[in-house]
Amino acid sequence: MQIFSGNYTVNFMKLSFPAAILSTILVLGSFATLAINQLNWGLDFTGGTQIEIGYQNTADLDAIRAQLAASEFNDAVVQNFGSSKDVLIRLASREGIKPSELGDKAIAILKQADSSAEMRGSSFVSASVGEELTEQGGLAMLICLLCILVYVTMRFEWRFALGSVIALAHDVIITLGLFSILGLEFDLTVLAAVLAVIGYSLNDTIVVFDRIRENFRKIRDVEPTDIINTSLTQTLNRTTITSGTTLLVLFALFFLGGATIHGFATALLFGIFIGTYSSIYIASLVALKLGVSREDLMPTVIEKEGADQDPIM
């Protein structure tokens, strides 16, 4: 069985112009929504107090709000989490109570009101820790891109390196844009997922580049555009199947992994699509437009000292 067979070459680069337009729109759109709606930062980044309560029966959110309001937790945000029996409550800081004790207090109130209320989890993150994490996260992403730039330059060529990094930045920006426009919570696990998307998308890109390099060396007197088309066609089966199997397991995570892992799975699911698309269009296109050529990719011949002279003996 084979998804794409036959000996014809798909002319991917024919669509390079529309693809470039599409990507530009998506990236600009992402920037716009990130500027307007911003990201729905999770507790890990903003700091604050959050508790998870499990009830025996369906939780009555209004009643919970009323119970909390009666004890001056007016601005508590109460919502379902994972199932109708579980609620997630975000508490605002209050004068006179240490922020680290806020959660304990709220749990005590809810337990008093309904004895079936069970503390499933609680988190308190101080604002300073949240700020640090935001800084660290951004830094991690930048260092990641930089290291990749260096490695790919070393193994391939700077045009490819730039192509792959632009593609990665493209993936990250659009994934963040999606989280922004849908208002999905961006927590630590989502950050990990975004970084995993970088890893995955890169994997894809490298495989394509590897083939492009090989074909440049093997096939003579052919336009770079054709070489790239040939390479993309040759790797198309692999790209589709690997994306497919990864998507399979991600769907398993998305549907079975539970609420804690939902954001993670969402970011990765979307990232895999974008990553696959970007390694076909963005990465190769950038390398092509930067003028990658056969000469740049020939293995460097190491000149041995005295190799041009006749042997003495």
Add this chain to the structure above:
Amino acid sequence: MLNQTPLWKYIIIAVVIGLCTLYASPNLYGEDHAVQISAGRNAVVDEQLVEKVSADLAAASIESKSIVLENEQILVRLLDADTQLRARESLEKSLGENYYVAMNLAPDTPEWLSALGGEPMKLGLDLRGGVHFLMEVDMNSALEKTLKDSDNDFRTALREEDIRYRTIKQVENGLEIYFRDQDTLDKAEFFLKNRNRDFVFSEKSDLVLFATMSEQKLLETRDYAVKQNITIIRNRVNQLGVAEPVVQKQGPDRIVVQLPGIQDTAKAKEILNATATLEYREVDIEHDVSDAIAGRVPPGSELLNYEGRGPQLLKKAIIVEGSHIIDATSGVDQNGMPKVSIKLDSQGGAKMLAFTKRAVGKPMAVVFIEYKATGERDAAGKLIFEAKRTVISVATINGVFGNQFETTGLDSPKEAQNLALLLRAGALIAPIQIIEERTVGPSLGKENIKLGKEAIIAGFMLVLVFMVIYYKKFGFVANIALSLNLVMMVGIMSMIPGATLTLPGMAGIVLTVGMAVDANVLIFERIREEVADGRSPQQAIHFGYDSAFSTILDANITTFIAGLILFAVGTGPIKGFSITLMIGIATSMFTAIVVTRAIVNAWWGGKRLTKLSI
């Protein structure tokens, strides 16, 4: 001939996989409910205690699976959660407060396996439930205190040297010493520079000498403040009866505390925040101890228990309080006997000097005051703490001393260490603040494990089915590799001592399953291409593996870089995810390239083939 794997390669593969399987196998066994008994101060866990424990349990008619003494702890395995609870309660009562009794889940690893170092994977707090605290030491107040001590110290030193100064002011980052004339300033600068090597002196402006702590001293002060807090927290965590607690330094001024299995965070926080102090007091030798025990305690004195040595009669007046202790370290004196060296601040030193001048030859005692939770709560729901005073040392004053002295005549280096530890615990500590707290209830932890397992199994099955349909017999080979990959990951995770499995870590495993097939997909697609190009099946296998190798290597190295950065920068859950990701990349390279090649060669290598099942 093409496609032959040498025997040594088969042997290496067998050994690697065998080892990983061996170390993965402890995860198949369940866990026993257990209680763990460890010694508090001045108590030992020995064979005698094992006998006592088994007698006590028998008396309470609690059946136990086994009672083992190990690493100075006794582990009692029990039948179920209910007997575990009962055993803990009855042992707590019968052993008294010198021992800590904690509930635990002990892995039911067979003896021969644990003898080889086999252990199941450690689960993160999100999977087993518990509390995680991140605390920050208030460095400003620690540094301020050090400056204040130096302020007093400088004043005394300058006065003794007859160098006149106008005043000393404590400012940010240092001390300003004001003088009336340049000559005195120069003299003072020369004197102080030689005397206090841990300070840096500079002339700030006219007639003002500025003293600031050297980098070294700053570092030491910070380090000490954190270490002191860690010591104290460790002590208190024992009181909570937690098995396998983690108390660790993180970064320059932070402490991570992880308490698996604790659910009452409010109680945990109160106990961790409880303070301890100590007092140096004079022993009352004018009155008779036995009289006092009989009930005739003289006014101005009180009876306090000296652990292991009976009651002592001490005067109520305090010589020096623990807040004046700057440092206490254990060591050996010139005769090789254990000792504890104590350093007081200048104020404490002055008091001690005044006292010892008139008390040479008399005994002096150290009283340790702990605030222990009584288990009851007041009207506001706060835990009630009770001050518990015990004598931890009695020593004869051998001479006049001030802010530096030594306690000798201790029985063992261990006793010296204990005393130093308690002295530090009773000293004034830099305040700490909780800056992050995460609690996961036990039900959520169990649910997380269940969901994680289900997702892994489902994802795994889907991929297996797909591969067999798409690549037929070669797909079957890839599936063997994929299964081995999972076993190897679990085995390696179990082998690495610091690795813990978290929920994001489980997600990492799932993701690796999806990505691990990539190497095989690359190889198989190559083989198909070679076949399409008209090569013979054997040649196609040979060239397929060869030309796919560098691609796989490049692709995996770049992903590995991403994993490494995640590990270096991330904390907690991100670290868990990156560890599984990196291990997965390494194992999948091995299984997908080396192992599948070996199987393919064994299956088809050297045979006359006309067609490949791919």
